Amino acid sequence: MTPILEITNVTRRFAGLVAVNDVSFTLKQGEILGVIGPNGAGKTTLVSLISGTLPPTLGDIAFEGHSIVKLPAYQRARLGIGRTFQIMRPFPGLSVLDNVAVGALFGHGGGESELAKAREQAREQLRFVGLEKFSDQRADELGGPSRKRLELAKALAMQPKVLLCDEVMAGLNHVEIDEVIDVLKRVRERGISILVIEHVIKAIKSLSDRLLVLHHGEKIADGEPDTVLSNPQVVEAYLGRKRA
Ligand SMILES: Nc1ncnc2c1ncn2[C@@H]1O[C@H](COP(=O)(O)OP(=O)(O)OP(=O)(O)O)[C@@H](O)[C@H]1O
Structure with missing residues (x-):
């Protein structure tokens, strides 16, 4: 193979x-x-x-x-090909949900073309990494451990192989x-x-x-x-x- x-x-x-x-x-x-x-x-x-x-x-x-x-x-x-960054770079003004939705919009295969669908996909990834309860919080207000999970959710929202x-x-x-x-x-x-x-x-x-x-x-x-x-x-x- x-x-x-x-x-x-x-x-x-x-x-x-x-x-x-x-x-x-x-x-x-x-x-x-x-x-x-x-x-x-x-x-x-x-x-x-x-x-x-x-x-x-x-x-x-x-x-x-x-x-x-x-x-x-x-x-x-x-x-x-999805990646996380060692130095985490959340989009500061955006909510946790929208940080992940950006990944869904631009990811594998061109991503979700509509914001509502991208947010749905983001919600699923946030559930997957255990960050759903922080969805509406600003990303730059998250603590260190949660930011690591956010990095993972962002990369996963791009639906990498x-x-x-x-x-x-x-x-x-x-x-x-x-x-x-x-x-x-x-x-x-x-x-x-x-x-x-x-x-x-x-x-x-x-x-x-x-x-x-x-x-x-x-x-x-x-x-x-x-x-x-x-x-x-x-x-x-x-x-x-x-x-x-
Ligand atoms: N943009 C750059 N310009 C010049 N040197 C660089 C650049 N990026 C990395 N280096 C150098 O390349 C070498 C490898 O760096 P790299 O960050 O890949 O190591 P690393 O194994 O990831 O280290 P760490 O475990 O500390 O993160 C280092 O000597 C680093 O200083």
Whole structure:
């Protein structure tokens, strides 16, 4: 079966710095792939390269077997690539409901053409992530944990086939992390493939089918979570440093 995403020899340079260095991997249909690595390893850059907010310097990215590397971000979103942002950016003057409705209006397949339908779709996503009771509140008045859920609801309203999650658990407590894990597992049950960047090892281990490790922009491991986490190079590069 063709992988839903195929990243081939992708490199991204910023002036003298190589943020992502010749990285290749696939995301299979219906898979949850965890991406870990120390600060500055290139994780967010990788998500930006896939979603199209940054072009790669070299390499190719294919979605459902077709190269998307020349497409702008909005076209990739319409094909079915949704993402959350590490730095959350709700539209400040809009309600929680309308923040999500914007995603529904512009999402996969061109989105809902009418606002009423978009709001209905937004309501469904807010129910799904457990934020329905905040629907009429202004988005910029939400607390941190709820903003993380809002990011997820916004991305889901675009009806993606692939969801790219950039640290949706950062700053959450254990209970909130378990709730987000539950939401992401239910997202996968809907048939959506997920690439998730996370620093919380316990969370990403319980969530992911496979783990990929980046270090200084290079892929240093890719495989079954227990095997990857006991790889000496990974322990040295990531876990060792984190404990220090
Ligand atoms: N727009 C940019 N211009 C210049 N350098 C950048 C830019 N974006 C990222 N970088 C650099 O690229 C490297 C990789 O950054 P990136 O944000 O992808 O890492 P990360 O693994 O997501 O880190 P963190 O875990 O801290 O979020 C870093 O050295 C960063 O400073």
